[in-house]
Amino acid sequence: xxxxxxxxxxxxxxxxxxxxxxxxxxxxxxxxxxxxxxxxxxxxxxxxxxxxxxxxxxxxxxxxxxxxxxxxxxxxxxxxxxxxxxxxxxxxxxxxxxxxxxxxxxxxxxxxxxxxx
Amino acid sequence: xxxxxxxxxxxxxxxxxxxxxxxxxxxxxxxxxxxxxxxxxxxxxxxxxxxxxxxxxxxxxxxxxxxxxxxxxxxxxxxxxxxxxxxxxxxxxxxxxxxxxxxxxxxxxxxxxxxxx
DNA sequence: GGGGCAGGTTACAACATTGTTACAAAAAAA
DNA sequence: TTTTTTTGTAACAATGTTGTAACCTGCCCC
Numbered sequence: 631x632x633x634x635x636x637x638x639x640x641x642x643x644x645x646x647x648x649x650x651x652x653x654x655x656x657x658x659x660x661x662x663x664x665x666x667x668x669x670x671x672x673x674x675x676x677x678x679x680x681x682x683x684x685x686x687x688x689x690x691x692x693x694x695x696x697x698x699x700x701x702x703x704x705x706x707x708x709x710x711x712x713x714x715x716x717x718x719x720x721x722x723x724x725x726x727x728x729x730x731x732x733x734x735x736x737x738x739x740x741x742x743x744x745x746x747x
Numbered sequence: 748x749x750x751x752x753x754x755x756x757x758x759x760x761x762x763x764x765x766x767x768x769x770x771x772x773x774x775x776x777x778x779x780x781x782x783x784x785x786x787x788x789x790x791x792x793x794x795x796x797x798x799x800x801x802x803x804x805x806x807x808x809x810x811x812x813x814x815x816x817x818x819x820x821x822x823x824x825x826x827x828x829x830x831x832x833x834x835x836x837x838x839x840x841x842x843x844x845x846x847x848x849x850x851x852x853x854x855x856x857x858x859x860x861x862x863x864x
Numbered sequence: 865g866g867g868g869c870a871g872g873t874t875a876c877a878a879c880a881t882t883g884t885t886a887c888a889a890a891a892a893a894a
Numbered sequence: 895t896t897t898t899t900t901t902g903t904a905a906c907a908a909t910g911t912t913g914t915a916a917c918c919t920g921c922c923c924c
Binding site: 649650653654655657658659660662663664724727728730731732734735737738739740741742743746 | 766767770771772774775776777779780781841844845847848849851852854855856857858859860863
């Protein structure tokens with residue numbers, strides 16, 4: 631392999647690593663797993679207030695997380711011009727692909743919590 | 748159901764919820780998923796410096812995370828009286844049960860990172 | 865006019881987390 | 895003797911994150 635190729639490959643690995651890091655940092659933010667989980671449990675579009683209620687956090691945090699998820703292409707946001715406003719969130723195909731992992735992760739968490747009680 | 752029973756059940760749910768919360772908060776800490784992942788990838792006991800190198804973080808953070816994992820019964824710590832000190836960490840049975848979830852989660856992360864590159 | 869609703873945004877103070885630096889201990893190596 | 899190694903810990907300043915309270919937009923209802 632030429633030095634140029636090797637450098638390109640290193641750059642690609644570097645890039646992939648930062649993407650992986652970015653995803654992990656995002657997933658590690660508070661309430662992020664909670665949000666993904668409640669949205670995964672119910673395939674129907676979910677409104678802001680419903681997510682907030684199920685996740686049990688402040689509007690600010692929920693709004694921040696949803697914005698981050700949208701920016702990363704994991705949720706779609708659809709606003710309707712009703713009064714009062716209606717906004718629906720749905721998981722994208724990419725996020726739905728996370729479902730088995732999250733199911734299995736939460737199964738583990740719940741099992742563990744059961745045993746610890 | 749009597750009121751007393753109902754109260755007991757609520758308390759249990761409450762307790763389970765706090766345990767779930769506690770686990771999720773722990774899993775959401777920085778580098779936590781990274782550590783669990785690198786330890787899951789290699790079933791052999793792993794030394795502090797090796798974990799630090801693979802996860803790429805400061806000693807302080809790695810030490811804090813490992814202490815938290817040990818306190819939660821997810822890793823075992825074994826110190827040998829060698830010079831200089833040797834300390835080995837291994838995942839407990841509980842943590843190993845997390846393996847399929849983590850594998851699948853990281854597969855998703857890596858796939859997603861690939862596509863985004 | 866005043867109040868309410870959904871779905872936020874903004875500012876800010878309080879709190880939590882991070883990395884850095886310095887330090888330790890103990891024996892072997894230089 | 896000084897350095898090196900491993901595995902940390904302590905203190906601290908810098909940085910990041912959180913919730914709260916206030917506010918906003920429409921429009922409808924009283």
